[in-house]
Amino acid sequence: MKLQFNKNYLVLAHSLFLIELAIAFIIKTGFIRYTFGDYLVVILLYAIFRGCTNLSVRASALVVLLIAYGIELLQLTPFLTYFNLQDSVAAKLILGSTFQFGDLVAYTLGIISVLIIEHYANNKNTHTVKV
DSSP states (O other), X not given: OOBOOOHHHHHHHHHHHHHHHHHHHHOOSSHIIIIIHHHHHHHHHHHHHHHXXXXXXXXXXXXXXXXXXXXXXXXXXXXXXXXXXXXXXXXXXXXXXXXXXXXXXXXXXXXXXXXXXXHHHHHHHHOOOOO
């Protein structure tokens, strides 16, 4: 893996980060806050990976999904307490504090969406229409 910057992915990541911030600070409960935010966060992480590395689409998607699953599974443990972060609002917001199976589903759907979009975007760029 090499460090390699891709402006398009980094612009996407920046835009998604601003959306995530808006969701975190404006919407306090409900589907958009909890489920859609989790769906978007894996897309954000994917865009960061693709924007900063030369990893392939599949490798980036897999790494991001494993990170998301790992953080969610850590929520089954008192890991925030281990690092004395149990009272940190930022740590709870970024890392979460309660395990939800629905979050794993949201992460999975986010990565599936990325793979579908990348598939069609790559096929559009490689196929030409003959008239």
